[in-house]
Amino acid sequence: MAPVARRATVRYTEAAGLADALRGADALFVYDFLTRAIPAAWPAADRLRWLHMGSTGVDPAMFPELRASEVVVTNTRGVFDTAIAEYVLGQILGFAKDLAGSLRLQQRHEWHHRESERIAGASVLIVGTGPIGRSVARLLRAAGMTVRAVGRRARTSDPDFGAVGADLYAELPAADYVVAVAPLTAQTRKMFDARAFAAMKPHARFINVGRGELVVTDDLIAALTTGSISGAALDVVNPEPLPAEHPLWDLPNVRITPHNSGDFIGWRTAVVTAFTENFDNWIAGRPLNNVVDKELGYVPG
Known part of the structure; x- marks a missing residue:
């Protein structure tokens, strides 16, 4: 996350602290892609514009309030x-x-x-x-x-x-x-x-x-x-x-097997790299990779 930290204030949190970390945040990188903490913390997302899931599946983020919002959702399609x-x-x-x-x-x-x-x-x-x-x-x-x-x-x-x-x-x-x-x-x-x-x-x-x-x-x-x-x-x-x-x-x-079919040696680094590459796009105002259609619940194409 060093390339991101050089250009943004980065807050790290676990599920219990997500609401506090979301206040004032412009972007959210959900590394724990199986978390169920996002809906409960959502009222604290007072300026969020972009949510990136560290997985291909985005179902933990597809709750009504997020679907209805202007927040752009992306995923980590291609890594696994x-x-x-x-x-x-x-x-x-x-x-x-x-x-x-x-x-x-x-x-x-x-x-x-x-x-x-x-x-x-x-x-x-x-x-x-x-x-x-x-x-x-x-x-x-x-x-x-x-x-x-x-x-x-x-x-x-x-x-x-x-x-x-x-x-x-x-x-x-x-x-x-x-x-x-x-x-x-x-x-x-x-x-x-x-x-x-x-x-x-x-x-x-x-x-x-x-x-x-x-x-x-x-x-x-x-x-x-x-x-x-x-x-x-x-x-x-x-x-x-x-x-x-x-x-x-x-x-x-x-x-x-314990939900590890895609977890090759080095997958954690690959997930973070996918986010940082998309962060580069976001900062530069370029189109984001892997934008999710929030009505469909996945990236179309």
Whole structure:
């Protein structure tokens, strides 16, 4: 933050002190992008003009008062794309090659030969057509997988997704893997419910790297326990963090990681750099990078 501190008064605060820090502030950099402190502190934002989220998702900032304000919201789009795509490929390979099963056999000192699945030729449905979804699509295509997507509008001949559909339920039955990477909005909240899981193949695997609130958790548990779907890899869950007694932990066909799919070594520096580059634009009066459409809840394009 040194480049910013040379040209502005910088206040550092945790959630409890946010209201005091906001008074008189022109810009707010939300480094803790999962914080829920912004709405409560909002009345103190008496001269705020710009809010930058240190993440791709901006749902913690999309409350009515901010949406209605003149405050410009930007995000850190682009920093996490490749790392999340690699995570998705890793989880797909983990399922196909049953790496967890191999580890269990190793821990029991058992030599048990068995066959594994190929991912080349398998079909993937990516739900969410932003930059992260595109990065996932490019990597999975390079691995020989067949990719389609679901977005707000249907189209053909997309350079990354091929075909994009607008009807989730029409697209789900053809997929061997379903990857959720959509932003959390009023339209996407709870989109993966009992009906969605029932539309999937029994051998399909579900991978969520978007937001836990995209999923009705009880419906996912039911689908996994009844065999409606074969497995799930969850980097995000609802609730989060997942309580120690939650039933998801003990399901044998579930892989859980603590919301770190994009957290490559050096990501913190990359997040701060993205903010300081946008700060340069702001000070110079140039257009800001990654301006969020506050009605949509994400950066359009």
